[in-house]
Amino acid sequence: MKLHEFQSKGILAHYGISVPNGVVVTEPQEAWVVAKQLGAPVILKAQVHAGGRGEAGGVKIAKSAEEAESIAKKMIGMKLVTKQTGAGGKIVKKLLVEKTANIEKEFYISISIDRKSGRPMFLASSEGGMSIEEVSETNPDAIFMRTIDPTIGIMPSQAREIAYRLGLSKQVKQTSKLIIGIYKAFIDTDASMVELNPFILTKEGDILALDAKINIDDSAMFRHKDIAKLRDVTEETETEIKSSFYGLSFVQLEGNIGCMVNGAGLAMATMDLIKISGGEPANFLDIGGGAGKEKVGHAFSLILQDENIKAILINIFGGITRCDEVANGIISAAKELGLTLPMAVRLKGANFEEGSKILKESGLKFEVYSSLNDAAAAAVKMANA
Amino acid sequence: MSILVNKNTKVVIQGMTGKEGTIHATGCIDYGTNVVAGVTPGKGGTTHLGVPVFNTVMEAVEKTGANCSLIFVPPPFAADAIVEAADANLKLIVCITEGIPVRDMVMAKRFIEGKGITLIGPNCPGILSADECKIGIMPGNIFKKGKAGVISRSGTLVYEIVDQLTNEGVGETTCAGLGGDPVIGTKYNFWLEQFQNDPDTEAIVMVGEIGGDDEVVAADYIKKHVTKPVVAFIAGRTAPEGKRMGHAGAIITGKKGTAMYKMNALREAGATVVENPALIGKAVRNLLSN
Numbered sequence: 001m002k003l004h005e006f007q008s009k010g011i012l013a014h015y016g017i018s019v020p021n022g023v024v025v026t027e028p029q030e031a032w033v034v035a036k037q038l039g040a041p042v043i044l045k046a047q048v049h050a051g052g053r054g055e056a057g058g059v060k061i062a063k064s065a066e067e068a069e070s071i072a073k074k075m076i077g078m079k080l081v082t083k084q085t086g087a088g089g090k091i092v093k094k095l096l097v098e099k100t101a102n103i104e105k106e107f108y109i110s111i112s113i114d115r116k117s118g119r120p121m122f123l124a125s126s127e128g129g130m131s132i133e134e135v136s137e138t139n140p141d142a143i144f145m146r147t148i149d150p151t152i153g154i155m156p157s158q159a160r161e162i163a164y165r166l167g168l169s170k171q172v173k174q175t176s177k178l179i180i181g182i183y184k185a186f187i188d189t190d191a192s193m194v195e196l197n198p199f200i201l202t203k204e205g206d207i208l209a210l211d212a213k214i215n216i217d218d219s220a221m222f223r224h225k226d227i228a229k230l231r232d233v234t235e236e237t238e239t240e241i242k243s244s245f246y247g248l249s250f251v252q253l254e255g256n257i258g259c260m261v262n263g264a265g266l267a268m269a270t271m272d273l274i275k276i277s278g279g280e281p282a283n284f285l286d287i288g289g290g291a292g293k294e295k296v297g298h299a300f301s302l303i304l305q306d307e308n309i310k311a312i313l314i315n316i317f318g319g320i321t322r323c324d325e326v327a328n329g330i331i332s333a334a335k336e337l338g339l340t341l342p343m344a345v346r347l348k349g350a351n352f353e354e355g356s357k358i359l360k361e362s363g364l365k366f367e368v369y370s371s372l373n374d375a376a377a378a379a380v381k382m383a384n385a
Numbered sequence: 386m387s388i389l390v391n392k393n394t395k396v397v398i399q400g401m402t403g404k405e406g407t408i409h410a411t412g413c414i415d416y417g418t419n420v421v422a423g424v425t426p427g428k429g430g431t432t433h434l435g436v437p438v439f440n441t442v443m444e445a446v447e448k449t450g451a452n453c454s455l456i457f458v459p460p461p462f463a464a465d466a467i468v469e470a471a472d473a474n475l476k477l478i479v480c481i482t483e484g485i486p487v488r489d490m491v492m493a494k495r496f497i498e499g500k501g502i503t504l505i506g507p508n509c510p511g512i513l514s515a516d517e518c519k520i521g522i523m524p525g526n527i528f529k530k531g532k533a534g535v536i537s538r539s540g541t542l543v544y545e546i547v548d549q550l551t552n553e554g555v556g557e558t559t560c561a562g563l564g565g566d567p568v569i570g571t572k573y574n575f576w577l578e579q580f581q582n583d584p585d586t587e588a589i590v591m592v593g594e595i596g597g598d599d600e601v602v603a604a605d606y607i608k609k610h611v612t613k614p615v616v617a618f619i620a621g622r623t624a625p626e627g628k629r630m631g632h633a634g635a636i637i638t639g640k641k642g643t644a645m646y647k648m649n650a651l652r653e654a655g656a657t658v659v660e661n662p663a664l665i666g667k668a669v670r671n672l673l674s675n
């Protein structure tokens with residue numbers, strides 16, 4: 001689950017990390033009040049779940065309370081298109097209004113799980129404010145990595161080492177406090193990532209978290225009822241909300257052949273095969289194990305949201321999931337939705353003969369295959385017809 | 386010969402009396418696996434599927450001599466189950482559970498480090514040695530004893546490929562699932578070494594996907610240590626960057642995580658990279674008949 005910047009900063013502040021004074025607003029008049037209270041100049045930051053806000057016009061400085069109000073008027077309700085939102089962009093509903101800081105130097109720090117060692121790992125760089133991917137391309141030596149043994153947690157010497165590496169020798173105490181705070185927040189909240197880009201050294205010599213991003217491990221949400229309340233459903237698309245509710249994994253793509261597959265790996269392989277066969281997949285969709293009528297029905301409605309769909313390829317490899325069960329699910333869902341699109345269905349594995357028979361006798365527009373290649377070729381042909 | 390497990394492996398199943406545990410324990414027993422015990426706290430002293438159930442893994446091991454654990458415990462308790470199996474001195478632990486919090490797995494993985502334990506999974510279909518035993522959830526009927534050692538990060542995709550291998554007359558020695566999570570036990574290199582040293586395995590089939598760089602690390606290992614033919618497939622060449630494709634670990638976050646980068650690395654290492662997932666079985670058969 002993604003958290004907003006203001007939520008992330010709230011959590012970090014709880015761990016003793018200095019963040020700028022600020023308030024979240026949803027109305028332009030509130031921006032005026034907050035600017036008056038904090039004292040201008042202030043910075044107004046669009047609160048959306050996407051990076052690259054600055055370049056897209058989602059971060060603005062106001063020199064007076066009046067200017068803050070007029071900027072807020074323009075920003076609230078605007079569609080923000082950043083390199084991470086996709087062409088659709090995101091509607092700005094909340095602004096974080098903060099006291100501006102006097103930046104001496106910007107730094108980068110993040111913590112996430114290193115897959116290689118299976119341990120938490122810090123990434124730190126003295127080149128803050130840029131994306132870490134960019135720094136790793138242009139100046140990899142500027143990135144310092146440090147894995148932490150989870151049984152003992154972060155030790156002060158390790159935090160100091162990072163501070164010295166960043167060249168913050170005069171602010172070692174403050175920087176160590178920040179790093180240890182990040183580690184504790186990361187562990188306590190079951191975060192998959194905590195990123196401060198940038199944290200800064202101010203002209204006054206203080207260390208301040210200027211931007212913050214926390215993502216929480218979805219698998220751990222059951223033990224974080226407090227964090228669950230921070231979920232902003234308006235940042236998620238209807239598709240994302242529904243697919244997670246029904247236990248489906250769905251990702252929208254650009255093509256015109258809808259896919260329904262059991263298993264993530266097989267779903268990706270099926271998309272790849274469509275491409276090899278000369279077509280374009282419209283989506284990634286893993287219906288997971290066991291797929292009754294209701295689940296298959298929701299899977300169909302997810303696929304059909306896309307108006308470009310010309311054909312559907314269903315690929316089921318029965319194991320625990322039985323093909324005849326899926327076939328029944330497909331038929332009742334297709335009938336209920338009044339589905340008229342051509343469908344290529346490939347069934348293999350447990351009870352595939354029964355499943356194929358059920359589909360063929362349904363009177364619906366199925367072409368049933370046992371060969372994966374044939375099914376993909378048929379779907380491409382249908383889409384191009 | 387088969388890798389790591391055979392019909393003599395004595396399996397204790399943690400979470401055997403639950404719904405999932407019951408279904409899959411039945412499947413394992415039917416395949417011929419020597420399931421000697423079940424463990425469910427509070428159900429010790431009972432019998433399930435004709436197998437004695439114990440309160441703790443330790444007791445199960447003491448009473449039955451189990452030497453491998455298979456875990457179907459729900460996600461909030463699964464990491465604890467791994468630690469319990471390790472405490473009972475089991476050297477092979479297979480964890481099927483999907484959705485374990487990553488932090489729990491970080492701790493469990495750290496706990497078993499240096500203890501000589503092989504952990505398979507979590508979020509994996511387990512391990513199966515053809516016509517010997519199945520410790521997991523793979524559909525046993527698609528396997529036939531043969532020549533290919535199979536390693537995969539995903540479930541149904543590897544069933545698809547095993548089915549092809551069986552239909553092409555190649556067959557399998559052992560098939561192992563690594564798991565779709567970011568923090569897992571065994572990775573490709575462990576299995577590459579096992580298959581390289583197994584006299585019955587004539588070819589190695591490696592099924593990868595986008596995300597992480599384990600396949601790139603494997604390519605380096607293949608180049609240095611593997612002399613047997615390796616056939617590889619990487620799923621997700623059409624996957625967009627930055628989107629999670631079902632598996633928690635299947636997300637492209639850097640150029641090494643892309644399918645193309647992995648395929649190139651494997652090709653350079655001398656592996657045969659097959660691009661069409663429907664033609665993997667054929668590719669292995671052709672390679673072996675040459």
